[in-house]
Amino acid sequence: MEFESVEDVQQKLAAANYISSREIATVVFLAVATGKPILVEGPAGSGKTELARALSRCLKRDKIRLQCYEGLDEAKALYEWEYAKQLLYTQMIKGKINDLLAATDSIAEAVERIAEQENAFFSERFLLARPLLQAISADHPVVLLIDEVDKSDPEFEAFLLELLSEFQVSIPELGIRKARHIPLVILTSNNYRDMSDALKRRCIHLYIDYPQRELEKRIVELKLPGIEKHLVEKLVAIINRIRELDLKKRPCISETLDWAQALMVLQADDLSPATVSETLNVICKYRADTHMVRAHMDRLFE
Amino acid sequence: MVNLVLKFAAACREARLRVSTAELIDCMGQLKLIDLLEESQFKAVLRGNFAKSRREQKTFDRLYHLFFHEMRQDLAFDPERSEPGGMAEDLNEMLEGLAEQSENTPVDQAIMDFLAGDPTSYLQEIQRVESQAEASGQGLKSNLGQLSSRLEILMRLNQVRKNIRALVKDSRETPEARGRQGIADHFNERLGTAQAMLSEDNRPYNEALKQVHTHDIHYPDLGEKPFASLTAREIQDMRETIEVLVRKLKDAATRRFIARSKGVLDVKQTIRQSARYQGVPLELKFKDRPLRKAKIVALCDVSGSVWSAARFMLNMIYSLQDCFSGVSSFAFVCAPTNITDIFDKNEVNQAIEKIMTQTDITFDALTDYGEVFYQFHRDYLHLLNKRTTLIIVGDGRSNYHHPRENLLEAMRARCRRVVWLNPEPEEFWNSGDSEMLTYMAYCHEARPCRNLNQLIDFIEDLMLV
Numbered sequence: 001m002e003f004e005s006v007e008d009v010q011q012k013l014a015a016a017n018y019i020s021s022r023e024i025a026t027v028v029f030l031a032v033a034t035g036k037p038i039l040v041e042g043p044a045g046s047g048k049t050e051l052a053r054a055l056s057r058c059l060k061r062d063k064i065r066l067q068c069y070e071g072l073d074e075a076k077a078l079y080e081w082e083y084a085k086q087l088l089y090t091q092m093i094k095g096k097i098n099d100l101l102a103a104t105d106s107i108a109e110a111v112e113r114i115a116e117q118e119n120a121f122f123s124e125r126f127l128l129a130r131p132l133l134q135a136i137s138a139d140h141p142v143v144l145l146i147d148e149v150d151k152s153d154p155e156f157e158a159f160l161l162e163l164l165s166e167f168q169v170s171i172p173e174l175g176i177r178k179a180r181h182i183p184l185v186i187l188t189s190n191n192y193r194d195m196s197d198a199l200k201r202r203c204i205h206l207y208i209d210y211p212q213r214e215l216e217k218r219i220v221e222l223k224l225p226g227i228e229k230h231l232v233e234k235l236v237a238i239i240n241r242i243r244e245l246d247l248k249k250r251p252c253i254s255e256t257l258d259w260a261q262a263l264m265v266l267q268a269d270d271l272s273p274a275t276v277s278e279t280l281n282v283i284c285k286y287r288a289d290t291h292m293v294r295a296h297m298d299r300l301f302e
Numbered sequence: 303m304v305n306l307v308l309k310f311a312a313a314c315r316e317a318r319l320r321v322s323t324a325e326l327i328d329c330m331g332q333l334k335l336i337d338l339l340e341e342s343q344f345k346a347v348l349r350g351n352f353a354k355s356r357r358e359q360k361t362f363d364r365l366y367h368l369f370f371h372e373m374r375q376d377l378a379f380d381p382e383r384s385e386p387g388g389m390a391e392d393l394n395e396m397l398e399g400l401a402e403q404s405e406n407t408p409v410d411q412a413i414m415d416f417l418a419g420d421p422t423s424y425l426q427e428i429q430r431v432e433s434q435a436e437a438s439g440q441g442l443k444s445n446l447g448q449l450s451s452r453l454e455i456l457m458r459l460n461q462v463r464k465n466i467r468a469l470v471k472d473s474r475e476t477p478e479a480r481g482r483q484g485i486a487d488h489f490n491e492r493l494g495t496a497q498a499m500l501s502e503d504n505r506p507y508n509e510a511l512k513q514v515h516t517h518d519i520h521y522p523d524l525g526e527k528p529f530a531s532l533t534a535r536e537i538q539d540m541r542e543t544i545e546v547l548v549r550k551l552k553d554a555a556t557r558r559f560i561a562r563s564k565g566v567l568d569v570k571q572t573i574r575q576s577a578r579y580q581g582v583p584l585e586l587k588f589k590d591r592p593l594r595k596a597k598i599v600a601l602c603d604v605s606g607s608v609w610s611a612a613r614f615m616l617n618m619i620y621s622l623q624d625c626f627s628g629v630s631s632f633a634f635v636c637a638p639t640n641i642t643d644i645f646d647k648n649e650v651n652q653a654i655e656k657i658m659t660q661t662d663i664t665f666d667a668l669t670d671y672g673e674v675f676y677q678f679h680r681d682y683l684h685l686l687n688k689r690t691t692l693i694i695v696g697d698g699r700s701n702y703h704h705p706r707e708n709l710l711e712a713m714r715a716r717c718r719r720v721v722w723l724n725p726e727p728e729e730f731w732n733s734g735d736s737e738m739l740t741y742m743a744y745c746h747e748a749r750p751c752r753n754l755n756q757l758i759d760f761i762e763d764l765m766l767v
Contacts, residue, residue: 006336006343026346030332041356043509075566083569154688191356191510193718193746197320200354204328207356248515288516 002059003029018047018054019219027206028055037164037185039149039200042208045252048188051208052145055184062138064183065145066131068152074159078169080128086121122173132163133177141181149199150189157199164202211253213240219253220260227264234271235260241300242283245292251283258282273297303338304330307348309420310369314352316425317361325351357506364502365421372495373419396469396485403465409458416496417462417489424496427455432708448704452500459493459500466490505707505743514749515728517759525755529725530610540754541617541650547758548621597628597689599717601678603696604657605635605669611725611752613654615695618757620650622693622764630685636670638678639663669699671737672706679709683716690717691764695751697726698738705737710744720744723751723760 003009009025009032020028028051031038040048056063066077090097100117104110129137135144149157163169167179187203189195211219216236221227235256243250251259259282268275277294284290293300307329311321329351336343345366353362397418404410412423431451470486519525524539532540571587579585600619604612616633623629623645631645632638639661644653657663686692692713714720722745724731724738731738742748751757 006340022340022342023346023349026336026343027350030335030347030350033335034328034332036328039354083567087569194355194357194715197354201322201324203354204350205354206350207359248513286516 002032005029012058013054014222016054016058017222018050018058019215019222020051021211021215024051024206024208027204031204032059032184035182037187037203038206039195039203040186040188040206040208041191043210043250043252044190045254046208046210047253048208049145049147052143052186052188055186056143059143059184061140061184062142063145064131064135064138064142065147067147068149068156070151070153072152072156074156075130077130077132077156077159079130079133079171081122081173082126082128086126089126090121124174127171127174133169135183135185136163136167136169136177136179138181138183142183144183144185146185146187148190148192149187150192150195154196157196161196161198161202164199210243210250213237216240216253216256220256223257224260224264227260228269231263231269231271232260235263238271238276238300239283241302242293245296247284247289247292248286249284249289255283273301276300303333307333309422310348310365311352312422313365313369313425314362316422316429317365318429319352319358319361319365320354321352356509360505360507365425368421368495368499372492373421392482393485396466396482396489399469400462400465404462407458409455410462413455413458413462413493413496417492424499428500431455455500456497459497463490463493505740508743508745511742511745512747512749514747514759517756520755520758525758526753528752529614530752532610540614543754544617544621544757547761551761597685597687598622598626598630598691598693599682599685600629600631600693600695601638601674602631602633603635603669604633604663605665605667607669607699608695608697608725614757615723615725615751616654616657617650618761619693619695620645620653621761630682632678632682633657633661633663634674635663635665636667636673637664638674638682640682668701668703669696670703671696671698671700671741672704672709675706675709675713679712683713686713686716688716688718691719691721692717693721693723694741694745695723695725697724698722698731698736698741700735700737702735705740707737707740707744710741714744714746719746721747721749721764723749725752726750727752 003012006022006025006029009029010020010022013020013025013028027038030036040051042048052063052065055061097114100113101110104113127133131144135142146160149160152160164185167182168176170176213236216239217232220232220236221229239251239256239259259279262279262282263271263275266275266279268279276297280290280293284293307326311326314321329347332347332351333344336347338344348366349359349362353359397414400417401414404414408423409427412427415422416424431448466486466489470482521543524536524543527536566589568587568589572583572585575585575587576583600622602612602615602619604616608615619629619631623631623642630640630642633641641653641657641661644656644661647653648656658665710720722738722741726736728750730736738748749756749760751760
């Protein structure tokens with residue numbers, strides 16, 4: 001077992017630059033211990049993808065990422081035959097094929113001869129492994145990140161189901177491929193649409209919320225060493241008040257980090273309404289949101 | 303331990319969480335791996351296995367708090383284990399006393415179970431009340447049935463409270479009186495919880511709801527005017543603008559499709575074609591992706607309260623039907639009427655005229671969203687699948703009828719997205735008889751749509767995502 005306890009997960013993740021809450025650590029611990037996939041939900045920028053990255057760092061496993069989108073199919077996700085290469089090879093070995101067929105008398109016999117060589121053409125050599133097949137056939141266990149699974153089509157979701165429950169895929173020409181090591185699978189979702197019950201059933205669910213104040217402070221200090229303590233204090237307080245406003249897109253931890261970095265670059269050592277107003281574009285991604293924050297500036301500094 | 307989790311799972315199921323046996327097994331296996339003494343770990347295990355989406359977490363959190371904090375399972379009485387003279391014996395005695403006085407109805411039984419620390423049957427009662435309207439179907443035209451059932455439970459709760467008081471009074475002289483008073487307080491607290499559960503709303507978390515508050519100014523004057531205050535001349539202008547817009551969007555969508563759908567080389571086809579040119583692949587064939595077969599089901603309120611906007615909404619739905627291949631349209635006041643055919647066969651103005659005059663929509667009836675959802679759910683549910691976007695146009699004003707949001711939830715579970723367009727300004731949502739807030743919890747997207755600019759924004763979003 002790779003982690004000894006929930007505390008161990010928390011420590012190792014922290015060593016890999018990811019501060020986790022108790023809940024995150026528990027779910028990760030269980031997923032690693034039981035070999036179940038994790039389905040992570042949460043607002044954009046709350047560190048869903050980062051969790052997978054941190055896990056690959058602290059487990060010292062390779063990370064294989066599959067970005068989902070509408071129209072993603074098996075050829076892009078699992079495997080594809082490399083036709084161009086196959087054609088090229090047939091052209092190049094034409095002479096050899098002719099030799100092979102020289103001694104044959106009838107067409108039937110010729111076909112028989114060719115059929116004997118079939119394996120040469122449908123072999124590993126011509127197989128283009130896409131992320132899912134890579135993850136399954138890797139020599140060492142890997143972390144497989146299936147990002148934004150809610151963007152994919154229902155058909156693809158159904159196909160994922162087979163993979164996630166059996167950890168095997170069937171390739172008609174080669175037979176069934178079983179996973180050599182069960183990868184640690186992390187699926188992320190922005191809730192664009194609801195996932196099917198069958199998929200949810202196979203995963204442990206985790207919701208990453210906006211971080212608690214203390215946690216957020218620790219994250220900022222970890223990611224940006226050398227930042228002034230009182231600046232972090234103020235920054236996190238203001239971000240939390242901004243989150244209370246009715247915004248189109250509430251700032252997440254990634255925005256907090258961007259903002260803190262921007263302030264460091266600007267060498268601002270204190271936050272005043274003027275500095276906030278000037279750097280607002282880092283936190284707010286919509287014009288209407290910027291207006292809203294400016295209008296409530298006095299409330300932020302209470 | 304197993305029993306406790308099983309009991310909790312039963313309670314979760316009563317509150318409509320989907321907890322399968324497989325999940326229970328997973329959960330029990332995982333509980334062995336963690337440190338049970340730390341609550342955050344224990345809760346994380348239960349939460350990760352029982353509530354599998356953010357939407358379900360609200361119900362889960364509520365139940366978890368009820369079950370493991372308010373109910374204080376350590377007090378749960380097990381008659382075999384109770385020591386004589388101990389607190390548990392007192393509790394049992396008191397419960398027996400109460401049970402004698404209660405009537406032998408399911409409600410009373412549920413309350414007694416609740417007092418004894420098992421909320422399952424009480425949750426079941428609440429669930430029964432909430433879904434009452436579903437079962438009784440068409441005849442029921444108000445939410446009074448549901449209200450009176452709630453009242454009945456409330457009265458029984460009060461009765462039990464009285465009984466407790468009487469029991470404590472009887473035993474005032476005896477030495478156990480003080481212990482009894484403590485138990486009575488404990489019971490009263492639980493009754494308070496039970497009462498609160500009856501009236502609390504349990505809308506799911508819906509943070510992923512897309513809400514659109516602003517819009518681009520496509521047309522400065524005409525575009526900003528609410529549909530309600532347009533003159534006849536402007537209505538004509540507006541129609542023409544919409545027509546031009548739809549044509550533009552159609553072009554854009556086609557261009558995008560051509561660019562985006564260019565797939566990879568189709569080797570099979572190319573080789574087959576090459577046979578015509580002695581094996582030289584002159585004609586390349588590509589695997590073009592098929593056009594996304596997006597389906598739209600539109601439900602449009604045409605009642606008096608949205609009268610001024612209804613024509614435009616119908617207009618919009620007409621143009622949608624023009625753009626997309628599989629659109630089904632319905633108009634409703636208190637029952638959905640299928641208007642897909644009328645839209646298919648007529649020119650837009652004629653079609654709207656026909657809907658207003660020749661269909662069997664009862665325009666003078668009171669709007670009843672709950673009933674509309676019920677009938678839609680009963681007759682047209684097969685139209686919804688994972689490719690369907692359900693668009694509901696209306697103000698959500700249901701004349702205080704039972705909103706039946708659970709039907710909307712059921713519909714949501716079947717389709718890809720639920721979008722609600724409201725022709726009222728956002729300030730008025732959920733004022734008076736508007737059930738917008740209730741319904742919003744079950745939508746993927748909610749946006750005001752009361753002028754041309756907002757309408758254009760919406761159509762662009764819909765076409766070009």
